[in-house]
Amino acid sequence: MEKQQEGSHKLLSKEEKKLLLKQWKASQNKKHMLSKTKVQKLFHYLEVQLAGNPCNHTLHFTGQWLERHLPPEKIGKVIAQIKGMGGYCDCEVLFNCYETYGSHERRGMTPGYSGPVQKEKDEAEKGDMEQL
DSSP states (O other), X not given: OOOOOTTOOOOOOHHHHHHHHHHXXXXXXXXXXXXHHHHHHXXXXXXXXXXXXXXXXXXXXXXXXXXXXXXXXHHHHHHHHHHHTTOSSHXXXXXXXXXXXXXXXXXXXXXXXXXXXXXXXXXXXXXXXHHO
């Protein structure tokens, strides 16, 4: 075994690692302007809207939801934050934003909904099958 070099970091115990991870997650969540609950509601709204309407590569539905649920003075800041996370259109908001809130959890929020990308693939395959 190698000896620790002078000035190197000590190894952390499992409990110390868990505590540091918990503290980091809490600090990440505080940086978001929308609470986890509001983000879940936004995602649900987007999933429902995109199930019936293909993404038009804008933040149309995101903007609609924000206008209904936030004071006008906060909307621009939230949109800037969403774009900073890679959400330049409604479907990108679903797949790129609020990772610290549990991105895997949110994708299964609406039972039976597989997401806009999968819906487009399913429709394309259905069209291919009808041509046969």
